[in-house]
Amino acid sequence: MTVTDTPTVPAPRAKRRLTTSKAMVEAIAQEMERNPEVVYLGEDVGSYGGIFSSTTGLLDRFGPDRIIDTPISETAFIGLGIGAAVEGMRPIVELMFADFLGVCLDQIYNHMAKIHYESGGVVKVPMVLTTAVGGGYSDGAQHSQCLWGTFAHLPGMKVVVPSTPADAKGLMTAAIRDDNPVVYMFHKGVMGLPWMAKNPRATDDVPDGDYEVPIGKARVAREGNDVTVVTLSLSVHHSLDVAETLSAEGIDVEVLDLRSLVPLDREAILTSVAKTGRLVVVDEDYQSFGVSGEVVATVTDHDPGLLRVPVQRVAVPDVPIPYARPLEYAVLPRHDRIEAAIRRAVAA
Amino acid sequence: MDAQTRVSLYETMVLSRTYEEAILREYHADKGPGFDIGKGLVPGEMHLSAGQEPVAAGLCAHLTRDDAITATHRPHHLAIAHGVDLRRMTAEIFGRETGLGRGRGGHMHLFDPSTHFSCSGIIAEGYPPALGQAFAFRRRGTDRVAAAVTGEGAANQGAFHESLNLAALWSLPVVFVVEDNDWGISVPRTASTAVGSNALRAAAYGIPGERVEDNDVEGVYAAVGRAVARARAGEGPSLIEVHTLRLWGHFEGDAQGYRQDLADAPTHDPIPRYERRLRDAGLLDDAAVERVKASASERVEDAIRFAKESPLPDPAAATAYVFTDAPSAGGTR
Ligand SMILES: Cc1ncc(C[n+]2csc(CCOP(=O)(O)OP(=O)(O)O)c2C)c(N)n1
Numbered sequence: 001m002t003v004t005d006t007p008t009v010p011a012p013r014a015k016r017r018l019t020t021s022k023a024m025v026e027a028i029a030q031e032m033e034r035n036p037e038v039v040y041l042g043e044d045v046g047s048y049g050g051i052f053s054s055t056t057g058l059l060d061r062f063g064p065d066r067i068i069d070t071p072i073s074e075t076a077f078i079g080l081g082i083g084a085a086v087e088g089m090r091p092i093v094e095l096m097f098a099d100f101l102g103v104c105l106d107q108i109y110n111h112m113a114k115i116h117y118e119s120g121g122v123v124k125v126p127m128v129l130t131t132a133v134g135g136g137y138s139d140g141a142q143h144s145q146c147l148w149g150t151f152a153h154l155p156g157m158k159v160v161v162p163s164t165p166a167d168a169k170g171l172m173t174a175a176i177r178d179d180n181p182v183v184y185m186f187h188k189g190v191m192g193l194p195w196m197a198k199n200p201r202a203t204d205d206v207p208d209g210d211y212e213v214p215i216g217k218a219r220v221a222r223e224g225n226d227v228t229v230v231t232l233s234l235s236v237h238h239s240l241d242v243a244e245t246l247s248a249e250g251i252d253v254e255v256l257d258l259r260s261l262v263p264l265d266r267e268a269i270l271t272s273v274a275k276t277g278r279l280v281v282v283d284e285d286y287q288s289f290g291v292s293g294e295v296v297a298t299v300t301d302h303d304p305g306l307l308r309v310p311v312q313r314v315a316v317p318d319v320p321i322p323y324a325r326p327l328e329y330a331v332l333p334r335h336d337r338i339e340a341a342i343r344r345a346v347a348a
Numbered sequence: 349m350d351a352q353t354r355v356s357l358y359e360t361m362v363l364s365r366t367y368e369e370a371i372l373r374e375y376h377a378d379k380g381p382g383f384d385i386g387k388g389l390v391p392g393e394m395h396l397s398a399g400q401e402p403v404a405a406g407l408c409a410h411l412t413r414d415d416a417i418t419a420t421h422r423p424h425h426l427a428i429a430h431g432v433d434l435r436r437m438t439a440e441i442f443g444r445e446t447g448l449g450r451g452r453g454g455h456m457h458l459f460d461p462s463t464h465f466s467c468s469g470i471i472a473e474g475y476p477p478a479l480g481q482a483f484a485f486r487r488r489g490t491d492r493v494a495a496a497v498t499g500e501g502a503a504n505q506g507a508f509h510e511s512l513n514l515a516a517l518w519s520l521p522v523v524f525v526v527e528d529n530d531w532g533i534s535v536p537r538t539a540s541t542a543v544g545s546n547a548l549r550a551a552a553y554g555i556p557g558e559r560v561e562d563n564d565v566e567g568v569y570a571a572v573g574r575a576v577a578r579a580r581a582g583e584g585p586s587l588i589e590v591h592t593l594r595l596w597g598h599f600e601g602d603a604q605g606y607r608q609d610l611a612d613a614p615t616h617d618p619i620p621r622y623e624r625r626l627r628d629a630g631l632l633d634d635a636a637v638e639r640v641k642a643s644a645s646e647r648v649e650d651a652i653r654f655a656k657e658s659p660l661p662d663p664a665a666a667t668a669y670v671f672t673d674a675p676s677a678g679g680t681r
């Protein structure tokens with residue numbers, strides 16, 4: 001893993017405020033300009049512009065030969081992306097919701113993710129698989145999952161999960177340029193969509209021009225000394241909100257945005273926990289056998305003595321995401337649960 | 349076709365449309381300001397079936413509550429035509445504890461064991477379970493059938509083809525129905541398959557395939573009649589595609605900027621058209637139409653009232669029902 005603290009390619013120029021989805025689209029457009037081998041395919045990515053605005057305006061700019069609507073045949077078109085990547089193209093393929101993983105999982109974990117290894121490193125699969133994740137708007141058990149723990153569990157694909165507009169752009173650029181398969185998971189709640197509850201943090205400064213955010217480098221979203229919150233995606237925004245509230249009471253929360261699960265920036269986790277001695281993990285995926293356990297193990301494998309108090313985990317309690325709002329809010333990591341967990345950690 | 353059946357097809361279509369109009373009203377009532385999909389009495393995605401009533405009416409006229417249906421993300425017309433309890437279905441859509449799934453499922457996940465009705469939000473994935481229901485029905489020596497319904501977009505999914513193959517191979521009593529409304533969200537049928545009619549695909553599996561044109565409820569009724577008779581007689585599955593119409597957006601909030609056929613779509617509305625036909629045949633008059641509409645509206649508003657007056661689920665019970673609490677039934681039923 002090679003990571004650098006600073007962006008690799010020309011320094012960011014002017015900053016403008018963009019939504020996460022616009023920032024993501026900007027990166028795709030810039031890479032398509034740079035490299036004719038980049039194409040984007042998936043369901044409703046053409047004239048619709050992506051159900052979650054992942055491709056808005058791209059059809060007009062690049063035409064139907066490069067922004068390609070597919071039939072509802074995920075196994076076929078994801079597999080097609082793999083074959084094209086093997087031949088040196090740089091396809092970006094969209095699986096509309098991560099929840100639909102089941103209909104095309106074989107192509108993803110047995111092919112996209114394993115070809116490089118099985119070929120002894122001889123065959124590369126430089127593709128990006130994009131997919132929307134997350135709930136909070138009553139879309140039910142088949143349309144609200146994160147499942148990033150599942151992708152991250154299966155070896156051979158990088159897994160990136162941006163939470164801010166600037167990262168959405170920089171990580172997309174890095175993902176397209178990466179010679180490995182990269183799964184790029186965007187939470188609907190961070191995209192800044194006009195038809196969802198507005199999250200003020202979903203619009204933010206985005207550097208102009210060409211830059212990468214290195215994959216595998218976590219970001220300290222807020223510095224603090226009392227307790228570390230390790231989290232990702234929409235939960236970063238919630239955790240920052242809670243941290244601000246608690247700072248009025250003198251509780252100083254550090255928020256670490258993982259940005260990518262594979263590779264996982266274990267060093268950043270250890271550095272922060274070594275400083276605060278307290279760990280809260282916030283994860284919108286299912287609790288058991290997933291990201292939160294991995295983060296905890298990262299600390300305890302290294303030195304359980306770093307922890308002054310027991311770890312608090314705020315995740316989905318191993319239940320399908322319920323439809324009715326009171327039930328869904330009860331199981332998702334929202335402000336109330338995050339705040340309670342931080343209070344427990346600092347009180348212990 | 350006898351007069352009574354024709355009028356009842358009309359009644360079913362009117363009930364379904366009345367229902368969809370009421371859900372449309374309730375869905376949009378409190379999404380503002382602007383449009384926030386997560387807000388309101390009915391949050392989340394909403395896929396309405398207005399325009400596709402002929403499929404449900406024509407299909408379900410041949411089914412009893414003992415026959416099974418697996419429907420799609422656009423399930424209401426099928427649920428209504430199949431006789432799913434309107435109050436409990438509505439309560440589910442409103443996320444209430446009295447709902448079919450106690451508020452856990454929502455509008456894409458309606459399960460009613462009393463009518464063997466179910467649906468799924470994952471495209472084409474309702475086809476395989478229908479095989480299993482048919483398998484169980486036949487194994488128990490009954491002549492019950494399972495109907496599996498998808499959209500034309502779903503016919504390009506692997507599960508569709510595997511299901512046709514297995515059902516044909518094992519002569520399972522399944523009626524496969526494809527609702528071709530020309531659109532898979534924003535992708536027209538012509539951009540998703542090179543085959544002109546999905547009914548032709550039946551040939552690949554050695555089963556009868558039939559396409560019903562023009563969203564014609566009586567055409568659906570006739571085609572399904574043949575397919576159900578075949579299935580009940582133990583002669584295996586059939587595939588029927590109906591050229592139908594998605595009158596509204598893919599989901600509510602869909603501005604349909606991609607769609608060129610909208611300008612004249614309302615004139616194709618199958619309900620006024622069928623109504624005219626029945627009037628011309630002397631089977632309906634103003635008073636009868638009024639009666640049908642009033643009764644539909646009364647049933648629908650009763651269901652909506654029931655849903656609204658029902659309690660929301662207790663957040664403390666959010667993790668209930670992942671597993672059954674009952675001791676194992678040990679294979680008895
Ligand atoms: C496996 C899978 N892929 C994609 C989707 C997203 N999706 C939901 S409905 C839909 C279009 C379905 O079109 P069609 O089968 O024709 O049914 P219609 O909506 O027209 O009734 C798509 C792509 C999904 N739910 N499941």
